Amino acid sequence: xxxxxxxxxxxxxxxxxxxxxxxxxxxxxxxxxxxxxxxxxxxxxxxxxxxxxxxxxxxxxxxxxxxxxxxxxxxxxxxxxxxxxxxxxxxxxxxxxxxxxxxxxxxxxxxxxxxxxxxxxxxxxxxxxxxxxxxxxxxxxxxxxxxxxxxxxxxxxxxxxxxxxxxxxxxxxxxxxx
Numbered sequence: 001x002x003x004x005x006x007x008x009x010x011x012x013x014x015x016x017x018x019x020x021x022x023x024x025x026x027x028x029x030x031x032x033x034x035x036x037x038x039x040x041x042x043x044x045x046x047x048x049x050x051x052x053x054x055x056x057x058x059x060x061x062x063x064x065x066x067x068x069x070x071x072x073x074x075x076x077x078x079x080x081x082x083x084x085x086x087x088x089x090x091x092x093x094x095x096x097x098x099x100x101x102x103x104x105x106x107x108x109x110x111x112x113x114x115x116x117x118x119x120x121x122x123x124x125x126x127x128x129x130x131x132x133x134x135x136x137x138x139x140x141x142x143x144x145x146x147x148x149x150x151x152x153x154x155x156x157x158x159x160x161x162x163x164x165x166x167x168x169x170x171x172x173x174x175x176x177x178x
Contacts, residue, residue: 011072024144
C-alpha cells in the first residue's frame with residue numbers, strides 16, 4: 001500500500017471543501033489480475049444533501065442511497081442505462097448525505113467510461129477508500145487548476161440546482177501561448 005493514501009480525515013469534511021482538493025488526486029485501482037493502474041482525477045461533480053434536488057438523497061434514505069448517509073470515505077456506485085456503473089465518493093459526517101461523482105480521469109472522459117475502465121460493479125458499493133486493497137486515492141505534489149461549471153444532465157432538478165456551478169474540471173494550460 002502507498003504511504004500517500006488519503007486518510008479518512010480528508011473525506012469526513014463537507015463536500016464543498018473536499019471537492020476542489022480532489023481534482024488532480026490519484027485514483028489507484030488494483031485489478032483482479034494483480035495489475036495496479038493509477039489515474040489522475042480530471043473532472044468531478046458535487047452532490048450535497050437532501051435539499052439538493054439533483055442529489056439522489058433528495059428522495060430520502062433508501063436502499064440505493066444508504067451509503068451516502070455513512071461517514072465519508074466510502075464508495076457509492078450505481079448502475080445507469082443498465083450498463084454503466086458510476087463512481088462516487090461519499091464525504092461529510094454520518095447522516096449528512098454528500099457525494100462526489102467522478103466524471104473524468106486521465107484519458108477517460110465521462111462517468112460511464114470511467115466506470116468501464118475501472119471495471120466497476122455492484123461489489124464496490126460501500127467499499128472503504130481508506131482500507132480497500134482494490135481502489136483508493138493518493139496524493140502527490142501535483143497542483144491542479146480547475147474551472148467551475150454547471151452540472152450535467154440534471155435539468156429535472158430545476159433551474160437553481162441544474163445551473164449551480166458544482167462541476168469542477170481541470171483547466172488545460174496552454175504552454176505555447178506568447
